[in-house]
Amino acid sequence: MIDVKNLEKSFNGVEVLKGINETIEKGEKVVIVGPSGSGKSTFLRCLNLLEVPTGGEIWFEGINITDKKCNINKLREKMGMVFQQFNLFNHLTVKKNITLAPVKLKRKTQEEADEVAMELLKRIGLADKADAYPAQLSGGQKQRIAIIRALAMNPDVMLFDEPTSALDPEMVGEVLELMKQLALEGMTMVVVTHEMGFAREVGTRVLFMDEGQILEQNTPEQFFANPKNPRLQDFLSKVL
Amino acid sequence: MLESLKNNLVQALIVEDRYLLLLQGLKNTLIITFFALMLGLAIGLLVAIIKVAGANNKKFKPLSWLADIYLTVIRGTPVVVQLIIISGSIMVATDNKILVAVVAFGINSGAYVAEIMRAGIMSVDIGQTEAGRSLGLPAGMTLRSIVLPQAIKNILPSLGNEFITLLKETSVAGYVAIRDLTKAGNNIFSRTFNITPMYIVALVYLVLVIILTWLQRKLERRLAQSDRR
Numbered sequence: 001m002i003d004v005k006n007l008e009k010s011f012n013g014v015e016v017l018k019g020i021n022e023t024i025e026k027g028e029k030v031v032i033v034g035p036s037g038s039g040k041s042t043f044l045r046c047l048n049l050l051e052v053p054t055g056g057e058i059w060f061e062g063i064n065i066t067d068k069k070c071n072i073n074k075l076r077e078k079m080g081m082v083f084q085q086f087n088l089f090n091h092l093t094v095k096k097n098i099t100l101a102p103v104k105l106k107r108k109t110q111e112e113a114d115e116v117a118m119e120l121l122k123r124i125g126l127a128d129k130a131d132a133y134p135a136q137l138s139g140g141q142k143q144r145i146a147i148i149r150a151l152a153m154n155p156d157v158m159l160f161d162e163p164t165s166a167l168d169p170e171m172v173g174e175v176l177e178l179m180k181q182l183a184l185e186g187m188t189m190v191v192v193t194h195e196m197g198f199a200r201e202v203g204t205r206v207l208f209m210d211e212g213q214i215l216e217q218n219t220p221e222q223f224f225a226n227p228k229n230p231r232l233q234d235f236l237s238k239v240l
Numbered sequence: 241m242l243e244s245l246k247n248n249l250v251q252a253l254i255v256e257d258r259y260l261l262l263l264q265g266l267k268n269t270l271i272i273t274f275f276a277l278m279l280g281l282a283i284g285l286l287v288a289i290i291k292v293a294g295a296n297n298k299k300f301k302p303l304s305w306l307a308d309i310y311l312t313v314i315r316g317t318p319v320v321v322q323l324i325i326i327s328g329s330i331m332v333a334t335d336n337k338i339l340v341a342v343v344a345f346g347i348n349s350g351a352y353v354a355e356i357m358r359a360g361i362m363s364v365d366i367g368q369t370e371a372g373r374s375l376g377l378p379a380g381m382t383l384r385s386i387v388l389p390q391a392i393k394n395i396l397p398s399l400g401n402e403f404i405t406l407l408k409e410t411s412v413a414g415y416v417a418i419r420d421l422t423k424a425g426n427n428i429f430s431r432t433f434n435i436t437p438m439y440i441v442a443l444v445y446l447v448l449v450i451i452l453t454w455l456q457r458k459l460e461r462r463l464a465q466s467d468r469r
Contacts, residue, residue, distance in 0.1 A: 048374060050370055050373065050374065073373075073376050073377070073378050074376065075376075076373065076374055076375065076376040077375070077376035079374070080374075080375075081371075081374035083367060083370065083371065083374075085365075085367050087365075087367035087368060087370060087371035088371075089368060089371070089372075089386055089390075090368070090390060090466055091386075091389050091390050091393065091466045092466070093466075100375075100377075100385065100386075101372075101375035101376060101377055104377060104381055104385060105376055105377065133465070133466040133467075134466075135466060135467055146371075149375070150374075150375070153375060153376065
């Protein structure tokens with residue numbers, strides 16, 4: 001589904017990604033872990049071109065999205081993204097947050113979009129917050145709404161950029177629970193996280209990144225039980 | 241004393257139907273201010289977008305330089321001088337002096353509005369744009385439906401300030417033979433050697449500014465709806 005070929009990214013001459021090759025298949029739940037500054041968020045943000053790569057290619061569903069002629073907006077409709085800081089639209093109600101993109105992009109009428117939004121809100125138990133503004137919600141509620149906002153576009157893949165890192169500890173659970181449900185429903189997911197429990201339980205494959213490279217990858221069982229790279233062994237000894 | 245106040249008012253307003261002169265002046269002031277405001281907002285928004293785009297995208301660099309020249313020249317010279325130059329050379333063939341004033345004050349106000357708008361756009365967290373773009377919204381749509389509404393809310397006090405300044409600045413329109421409110425009052429003053437009409441003019445400006453301030457507060461409160469916790 002996603003093919004990454006020799007991906008490179010530099011910021012002002014500093015190499016953040018040093019040639020990454022990776023293939024993500026439909027239905028996989030790929031979890032990316034690694035120390036701060038290892039390039040894992042940059043890698044994820046390159047996948048939907050929020051960061052424009054300085055080298056290499058990214059293919060999504062058979063289309064080279066790093067090609068200048070490619071209409072990235074159309075492809076982003078199929079790639080949902082969830083941010084560390086939630087990034088709900090502060091000036092809009094919860095329901096409007098969810099319906100804005102489907103309506104503006106003429107995928108649905110306002111009525112159809114409203115209906116879908118209410119269904120999604122019911123599913124996460126926040127139907128009573130439909131007319132609330134983001135400022136009135138807790139962090140966990142905001143992040144769950146950010147997730148269903150992305151789902152309202154019916155994406156083929158969901159990208160999660162440290163979705164629980166800005167949350168109070170007692171709210172991490174509700175967000176991970178929703179992500180777990182998505183995984184069970186077969187959503188293709190790429191997740192950058194520090195939640196090792198989630199990686200172990202939900203991931204089908206875990207990648208370890210450091211200094212702009214993927215140093216090791218394996219099934220969660222092998223990844224945590226038999227780390228081979230010394231950097232990974234060191235990393236795991238600190239976080240587990 | 242009451243008697244002399246009454247005499248002054250009669251002389252300023254009633255004799256020779258002078259109140260009509262003031263009303264005509266007020267009408268001109270309001271027309272110039274309103275359309276200059278609209279022109280200023282349009283120019284300001286355009287220049288602000290060019291400047292923001294120029295900071296992120298090499299393709300907009302040349303346009304961004306043009307915008308910088310505009311800002312420097314307009315903010316670096318007095319509005320009266322700009323008005324006289326536009327009236328006396330660039331638009332010298334235009335008979336409609338009100339139009340000349342609208343253009344001059346609009347171009348002038350646009351420079352100040354541009355800087356206010358630019359600050360407003362920059363004040364909206366980049367995450368808002370990223371979230372919009374990640375949902376597949378094109379850049380223009382993201383700017384229109386996500387960034388600008390939040391930016392406008394943040395800059396409403398400065399924008400209101402600019403409008404009040406603009407209203408009062410139009411009082412120099414008399415320099416190019418436009419009879420605005422100030423000029424009308426001054427005309428009566430020089431005919432009658434009675435200062436009362438200028439007090440009336442001052443009072444009218446004051447009332448207009450108070451109304452503008454009130455409208456601004458009202459709008460601010462309405463836009464602050466999403467801030468309530």
